[in-house]
Amino acid sequence: MKLPNDFDFYNAILWNRDGSTSYYQLRFLSFDFFEQDFDYIMFLKFDFPQNLTDSEIRDLKIALSQIYLKHPDAFVVLTHRKKTPLYTQSNDEFIYSFSCSYIHFRSVIKKWKNTFAPEKFLFNFLNQVFEQQSGFNQILVKQIPIEDQNNVLDSSCDVVVPHRGDNTFLDTALFYLSQIEFLNVFVGIDQDIEEEILGLKSKYSTFKFFAFQPNPVGPYVIRNALIDKGRSKLIFFQDSDDIPCADRFAKISDFMLQSGCQLCGSHEVRIDYFDKTVRAHRFPLNVSRALAVKPGHPLLHPASAISRDAFYSNGKLSEERIFGNDTKFLLHSFFILNNIGNIDEFLYIRRRRPDSLTTSPNTSIGSPARLKLQLSWNRDFEYVKQNILSVKDSNLTYKGPSFGVENTPI
Numbered sequence: 001m002k003l004p005n006d007f008d009f010y011n012a013i014l015w016n017r018d019g020s021t022s023y024y025q026l027r028f029l030s031f032d033f034f035e036q037d038f039d040y041i042m043f044l045k046f047d048f049p050q051n052l053t054d055s056e057i058r059d060l061k062i063a064l065s066q067i068y069l070k071h072p073d074a075f076v077v078l079t080h081r082k083k084t085p086l087y088t089q090s091n092d093e094f095i096y097s098f099s100c101s102y103i104h105f106r107s108v109i110k111k112w113k114n115t116f117a118p119e120k121f122l123f124n125f126l127n128q129v130f131e132q133q134s135g136f137n138q139i140l141v142k143q144i145p146i147e148d149q150n151n152v153l154d155s156s157c158d159v160v161v162p163h164r165g166d167n168t169f170l171d172t173a174l175f176y177l178s179q180i181e182f183l184n185v186f187v188g189i190d191q192d193i194e195e196e197i198l199g200l201k202s203k204y205s206t207f208k209f210f211a212f213q214p215n216p217v218g219p220y221v222i223r224n225a226l227i228d229k230g231r232s233k234l235i236f237f238q239d240s241d242d243i244p245c246a247d248r249f250a251k252i253s254d255f256m257l258q259s260g261c262q263l264c265g266s267h268e269v270r271i272d273y274f275d276k277t278v279r280a281h282r283f284p285l286n287v288s289r290a291l292a293v294k295p296g297h298p299l300l301h302p303a304s305a306i307s308r309d310a311f312y313s314n315g316k317l318s319e320e321r322i323f324g325n326d327t328k329f330l331l332h333s334f335f336i337l338n339n340i341g342n343i344d345e346f347l348y349i350r351r352r353r354p355d356s357l358t359t360s361p362n363t364s365i366g367s368p369a370r371l372k373l374q375l376s377w378n379r380d381f382e383y384v385k386q387n388i389l390s391v392k393d394s395n396l397t398y399k400g401p402s403f404g405v406e407n408t409p410i
Contacts, residue, residue, distance in 0.1 A: 009025065009045065010025075010043050010044070010045045010096070010121065011023065011024070011025050011043070011044045011045065012024040012025075012041065012042070012043055012044075013041070013042045013043075013044070013057070013061070014036055014038040014040070014041050014042075014102065015038060015039065015040055015042075015061055015065075016038055016039045016040075017039050017065065021061070022036065022038070034106060034109070036102075038102045039068075039101065039102055040061075040064065040065065040068060040099065040100070040101055040102055041099065041100065041101075041102045041105050042060070042061070042064065042078075042097070042098070042099035043096070043097055043098055043099070043121070043122075044078070044097045045096035045097055045121075046080070046093070046096065046097065047093050047094040047096065052144075056144075056145070059145060059146075060144060060145070060146065063142075063145075063146035063148060064076060064099050064142075064146070066148075067140065067142075067148070068101060071138060071140075071246070072101055073101070073104065073135060073136055073137045073138065074100070074136065074137075074138045074139070074140050074246065075098065075100045075104070075126075075129050075136040075138070075139050075140070076098060076099045076100065076139075076140045076141070076142055077095060077097070077098050077122070077126075077139070077140070077141040077142070077269060077278070077346075078095075078097035078098055078099060078141075078142055078143075078144060079093060079095045079097065079141070079143055079144070079280050079346070080093070080143060080144050081143035081144060081145065081147075082143075082282075084267075084282050084283070084284060084285050084342075084344060085282055085283065085284050086284055086289075086290060086293075087284060087290045087293055087294060087296055087298065088283075088284070088290065088294075088296030088297050088298055089281055089282070089283050089296075089297045089298070089300070090281070090282050090283075091279065091281055092279070092280040092281065092282055093279070093280050094277055094278065094279050094280075095122060095269060095278045095279060095280055096119075096121065096122050096278070097122070098122055098125065100136070103135075104134065104135040104136060107134070107135050108125065108128045108129065108134050108135070111128065111133075111134075112128065120276045120277075122278050123271065123276045123277060123278050124276075126271060126278065126349075130172045130243065132171075132172075132175050137175075137176075137179045138176065138179055138245075138246030139176065139243060139245055139246060139349065140245055140246055140247060141245055141269050141345075141346035141347070141349070142346075143345075143346065149251070149254075151247060151250035151251045151253075151254045152250055153180070153181065153182050153249050153250035153253055154182065155182060155232075155233075155253070156182045156183070156184055156232045157182060157183055157184065157232050157234045157235070157236055157249055157253060157305070158183075158184045158186065158226075158227065158230035158231070158232040158234070158235045158236065159177060159183050159184065159185045159186065159235075159236045159237075159238050159249075160186050160188070160222070160223050160226040160227055160230070160235065160236070160237060160238065161173065161174075161177075161185065161186065161187045161188065161226075161238045161239070161240050162188045162190060162219035162222035162223055162226075162239070162240065163187060163188065163189055163190060163191075163240035164189075164190035164191050164215070164216055164219075164240075165191075165240070165241065165355070166241065167194075167196040167197060167200065169240055169241035169351070170187070170200065170240040170241075171200055171203075172243060173238065173239075173240050173241070173242060173243060173244070174187070174200065174203075174204045174207065176243055176244055176246070177207075177238070177244060178204055178206075178207075179246065180244075180246065180249060182249075183236075183249065184208075184230055184231075184232060185204070185206075185207040185208070186207070186208050186210070186226035186229055186230060187207055187208065187209045187210070187226075187240075188210050188212055188222030188223075188225065188226050188407065189209065189210065189211050189212065189215075189410065190212050190215045190216050190217055190218070190219070190222060191215050191216070192215070193211050193410060197209070197410065198410070201410055208229070208409070209409070209410040210222075210225070210226070210229075210407045210408065210409055210410060211407065211408050211409075211410050212225070212405060212406070212407045213405070213406050213407075213408075214403070214405075216322060217322075217401065217405050218319070218321065218322030218323070219239075219322065220317040220318060220319050220322070220325045220326070221319045221401055221405050222407075223237065223317055224316050224317055224319065225405075225407050227308075227311060227316075230308075232308065233307060233308050233309075234253060234256065234305055234306075234307055234308070235305060235306050235307070235308055235311060236248075236249060236252070236304075236305045237301060237302045237303070237304055237305070237306075238302060239302040239350070241351050241353065242302060242348065242349060242350045242351055243348075243349040243351075244347070244348060244349075245346065245347045245348065245349065247345075247347065248266065248347035248348060249305075251266075251343060251345055251347060252264050252266065252305050252343055252347065253305075255343045256305065256307070259339070259341070260339050261339045261340070261341045262306065262307050262309075262310035262337045262338070262339050262340065263287070263299070263304060263305075263306045263307075263310060263330075263333055263337055263339075263340045263341075264304060264305050264306075264340075264341055264342065264343060265283060265287070265299040265300050265301075265303045265304035265305075265341075265342045265343075266283075266300075266303050266304075266342055266343050266345055266346065266347035266348055267280065267281060267282045267283055267342070267344070267345065267346045267347070267348075268281045268283075268300055268303055268346065268348045268349070268350045269281075269346050269348070269349045269350070270349075270350050270351075270352055271349060271350070271351050271352065272352045273351060273352060273353040273354065274352065274353075274354070280346065281300075281350075283297075283298055283299055283300065283342045284298045284342060285341055285342050285343075285344055286341055287299050287330075287340040287341050287342060288334065288337075288338070288339060288340045288341070291330075291331070291334045291340070292334075292385075295331060295377070295378045295381050295382075297327075298330075298342075299330055299340065299342060300348065300350070301326035301327075301329070301330065302326075302348070302350070303347065303348035303350070310333075310336075310337050313336055313337075314329065314332060314333045314336045314337060315332065315336075315397060315398040316398055317329050317398075318397075318398050318399045318400075319398075319399065319400050319401040320399040320400065320401060320402055323369075323370070324369075324370055324373050324374075327373075327374065327377065328373075328377055328396055331377055331378075331381045331396050332391070332396040332397065334381070335384060335391045335396075336391075376395055377395065377396060380394040380395050380396055381394075381396065384396070
């Protein structure tokens with residue numbers, strides 16, 4: 001059967017290592033194909049007209065098969081490669097497509113906890129994948145056509161993870177970090193230490209946990225303190241409610257080494273818990289050039305990495321408030337660092353959810369408090385660029401916490 005070129009609905013492709021393939025058009029996501037015996041499965045659906053030719057389907061199966069030969073427990077989210085924005089983040093296509101081993105797919109479906117709404121299929125399936133009993137130990141996001149490189153992380157990196165809130169989210173983030181070698185993971189707890197946290201410390205015994213008092217101290221105090229405890233030349237940021245892609249650390253490390261990039265981010269796949277969607281968010285590749293034109297949102301801080309030398313030369317993250325200081329840090333870095341960029345890959349999965357700093361009323365994106373800060377920072381940013389104001393006299397410089405903070409190993 002030929003693959004239908006109607007991508008308003010899901011098309012399913014099941015194939016074996018020997019090349020034998022079956023195609024289904026799942027207008028109602030019926031389960032009649034579950035009795036089949038295949039090695040791999042792929043679901044294709046796009047939110048814009050994008051038909052794949054037979055040769056493109058063949059190349060896609062070959063590329064995915066090669067991934068699964070090395071990483072049989074990988075879950076792969078699929079979207080199309082497209083042009084990146086020049087100056088600020090772009091909210092791009094909704095993502096529906098994915099692929100994985102057929103055995104893992106059937107295992108998840110047997111534990112399925114959601115009704116089968118086709119438009120929410122990937123959103124619901126990802127939430128099943130995040131549960132560690134799903135069988136998946138890594139998540140990848142690949143753009144079609146897949147142009148994969150065999151990046152290998154062969155030197156240590158420090159990963160700093162501030163945490164406040166749902167410990168289940170932290171568990172998920174640490175699980176996917178624990179599958180990657182050469183990571184020195186530092187976790188800062190910004191709430192009272194409960195049995196759940198002690199359980200996570202025991203579960204992830206190679207990671208280093210610290211308690212911060214009096215809480216909440218905010219993520220920037222924690223990031224600075226955890227970075228001080230590390231020694232690796234490269235530092236990765238990671239929010240505790242987000243998920244790192246398995247190739248994030250190797251790809252960014254290689255890119256920074258080859259390009260001389262001092263502060264480097266990536267595109268994000270955003271899982272939105274308000275409207276239950278999965279969406280691509282792309283960022284400019286040349287952040288320094290984007291900021292030279294105008295201040296905007298050209299880099300996602302928790303998806304980024306920075307060299308240790310660059311971090312300290314930039315003056316660290318300000319600590320006087322619990323939100324917004326990553327934006328301030330980026331604007332300040334424009335005048336200190338000469339190479340800030342993003343890699344043209346999706347390497348970070350971000351949750352947009354209720355009760356986070358970016359969605360809570362008092363601290364949300366677009367809130368009066370954030371807008372006031374942004375206007376002040378943007379004004380000084382332009383003044384410094386025009387030589388009206390020096391960087392050290394601007395409000396972009398480091399400011400310490402307004403109260404004493406202590407941290408102790410857990």
